[in-house]
Amino acid sequence: MLAKSLNHLISKFKGLMPCQLCGLDPQQAHSLCHDCWHDLPWFNQYIQRRHCRILAACCYRFPIDRIIHQYKYEQQLHYQTVLKHCLLHLALPQVDAVVAMPISRQRLVQRGYNQMQIIAQSIAAQHQLALWQPVIRTAQHSQKGLSRLERLQAIDKQFQIKASEYRRYQRVLVLDDVVTTGSSFAAMQQALQRLGCTQIELACIAVASPKIR
Numbered sequence: 001m002l003a004k005s006l007n008h009l010i011s012k013f014k015g016l017m018p019c020q021l022c023g024l025d026p027q028q029a030h031s032l033c034h035d036c037w038h039d040l041p042w043f044n045q046y047i048q049r050r051h052c053r054i055l056a057a058c059c060y061r062f063p064i065d066r067i068i069h070q071y072k073y074e075q076q077l078h079y080q081t082v083l084k085h086c087l088l089h090l091a092l093p094q095v096d097a098v099v100a101m102p103i104s105r106q107r108l109v110q111r112g113y114n115q116m117q118i119i120a121q122s123i124a125a126q127h128q129l130a131l132w133q134p135v136i137r138t139a140q141h142s143q144k145g146l147s148r149l150e151r152l153q154a155i156d157k158q159f160q161i162k163a164s165e166y167r168r169y170q171r172v173l174v175l176d177d178v179v180t181t182g183s184s185f186a187a188m189q190q191a192l193q194r195l196g197c198t199q200i201e202l203a204c205i206a207v208a209s210p211k212i213r
């Protein structure tokens with residue numbers, strides 16, 4: 001009862017807050033006003049990258065590119081609401097657990113948070129799913145100067161599975177923010193296959209150059 005009236009109060013309060021983009025009209029549950037939400041560069045389709053099928057909510061264009069950048073690198077954590085809602089807006093497949101794209105310990109120390117872990121946690125809670133972290137990412141070195149093959153081998157080595165997590169969940173949804181080449185998703189998919197997952201779904205907030213294969 002108390003939770004219900006609290007939720008009612010929070011949504012009433014949100015309705016009084018201005019949109020996080022234009023600052024003019026009142027914000028909706030996704031934290032933007034009706035028009036700003038409607039005008040996001042929606043994509044809502046599957047793309048193919050490195051033999052992976054990835055569901056993408058938006059194109060990596062203004063203003064979602066700026067929102068993701070500020071959320072990820074400038075501690076603008078209030079943008080988690082709109083980014084989470086971009087993913088919730090997709091017809092997400094039925095799974096048992098949600099997995100955030102892991103970042104290395106070094107990146108975690110620099111940034112202070114894994115931006116996708118925060119969003120994945122919230123989505124898992126909303127859908128009453130488990131949040132699962134079965135893969136560790138080792139140092140993410142710059143890949144400049146490496147050949148294509150060297151780059152792929154280097155990224156594969158970055159994803160190390162926790163053997164203790166073997167077959168804990170069969171159907172999983174992996175979430176990432178931006179997809180360019182898809183090599184992180186491909187490496188993650190391989191690691192999860194080795195862990196015994198039978199259905200691995202991939203989704204991202206935004207895809208860069210969706211036409212390029």
Ligand SMILES: [Zn+2]
Nearest residue numbers: 019022033036
């Ligand atoms: Zn607005």
